[in-house]
Amino acid sequence: MSVLLSPERVEIQLGERSYPILIGNGLLGEPRHFDAAPAAASALIVSNTTVAPLYARALRDTLAGRFQAVHMLELPDGEAHKDWQTLNLIFDALLRHGCDRKTVLFALGGGVVGDMVGFAAASYMRGVPFVQVPTTLLAQVDSSVGGKTAINHPLGKNMIGAFYQPRLVMCDLATLSTLPARELSAGLAEIIKYGPIYDMAFFDWIEANIDALMARDPAALAHAVRRSCEIKAAVVGQDERETGLRAILNFGHTFGHAIESGLGYGEWLHGEAVGCGMVLAARLSQRLGGVDEAFVQRLSALVERAGLPVVAPALGLERYLELMRIDKKSEAGEIRFVVIDQPGSAAMRSAPDTMVREVLAQGCAS
Template identity: 60%
Template sequence: MSRYTLEVDLGDRSYPIHIGEGLLSQADLFKPHVAGKVAMICTNTTVGPLYADRLKTSLLDAGAKSVFTVSLPDGEEYKDWPNLQLVFDALLQNHCDRKTVLVALGGGVVGDMGGFAASAFMRGIPFIQVPTTLLSQVDSSVGGKTGINHPLGKNMIGAFYQPEMVVTDISTLNTLPDRELSCGLAEIIKHGAIADTAYLDLVEQNMPALLRRDPELLALVVKRSCEIKADVVSKDEREGGIRAILNFGHTFGHAIEAGMGYGQWYHGEAVGCGMVVAAELCRRMGRLSAEEAARLKKVVVDARLPVIPPVLGVDKYMALMAHDKKADSGSIKYVLLNGLGRASTSPADEALVRQTLLEMGAGD
């Protein structure tokens, strides 16, 4: 099978992304980062029993002095301060120091929490991302965003902190539930919609094979999504400008997640639906044709993702979006499409946003 290595170009914080099958068992990838050091695997109760032992063996074979594991409860609803403390507890109880390497093994929640813990423990220790879900492989493991949720907003507490490397083992997708595979496809669709219509064509035409988990195709789309995100991140690491386009669908999506209660809708489901709402708003603003909006909606449907926003009430949507990280002094900035493949940030007329939500079934 094809194996790829990409570079996220951030000067002295640059790092590689390795993509392929069976990489968890390749000690040579880990050796430059863990030899002679203590390593802690941060995982969860679902992924740990499947892959932690294999990763531990590789880390020891790579020359780690010792390896121990902390396992967190599985789910977005546990991405909070009390569970983050479990990581700090393990680091302190095992007498870790600044040379300890934290290895985040799991999906986006584990990666975000492990990375945030690494950024804060002793003011920063090295960490490695080993994403095991399609969503984390194409999105959260790349770019250095780490953090936890707050009841009033998603990812509101965190830090920008880059990993030493990302090891993306496509084989881990064999144990991924179908629902979570679809969540990863949401972010893949997003990358095509904001930056690369040829990539969107590829995803659209090969959706059945992606749902069947064709390994060569999955490796290819993970590679292309990582290329798109890495290119944007290298130009705007801390989201002061162009990086915001990566949040297409997320303003509405984060409101869905917070409004429903974290874990009720998965992140990818909320983003998929959020993209459809955003596309409809773009159509009403004259930025997208009806055909383009309908095409994007169909791709989301084909990925087995929801396209009708939950009934939260329009006022609640507006209040939650005003708390989003992308809001500026309470003014909501939306990521909008200027035709498929071209995205930008912009305010939108509140009355039109409200009308769009109302007519899409989000409530009164």
């Protein structure tokens, strides 16, 4: 992929916490693209054992002229390590290197790394700046944007965390060239979700370009990342702390988080669970009168074309309900779902347990 001299820029408008998202090819090797990063004496690059060997040295070399000291930390890779024990490795490194309140953390990796580094930044000395450098498609279009940070608990996904915004998000599309095919598909799930909840014209475009996206066509990926970030920026700008509108970004996630928790973190990738969860959520939307069977089939077909599962694992209907009641959107034990009230528009709704059981019975493996 060629280097883009002028990366595309999307702004997250949050007053004094506003920040840019830069999208382009070859950004990691260009120091000028990090001008929006805060100045400090030291920086800590946090990555994992998969991504660090590919990109950590290049990022360190790029940052060397901005910081007197650039430290690096490799975490174990995978959703199974998104926990207190791994989070403490970040604090250990910060304290060992004598990092102060101006030290800048750089999250180099996918959503797990980004979520944990953001939570560490929110907590260390009550808050230090951090920069997101997402290297997976899912992180570039979703988890790196908007300031949600967290770790998992054995009883629920992302249940311990904080809203804490980065100072800069750097989406280098060149990093997607080393992304495994399964991870690419996982990222497509989060791209697909933006259509039913917000922009059906974008959904039409994804349908027409899904083969190009699967083939990693640079122009198709650039458009998908930019439009996804534009939509998320618009939503987050109106509802930073998810008191209303922002909840629509969790389309498919209530079912998806139950799948991840029920199987054990890491068995299915987050995007795989979300893709399947969107199909279940669409079926629930149909039963609630928001969409018709044709829409459900259309969404299911696109999810499947993206290489994602459309049949949920057989965890047991009551187990699903138990797991979904732990979801952050639940209120007083009542499960609340993001459903499509009409294509391109979503809302939060509750549904009778009997209806949810029917959806699960239809959508789960026998």
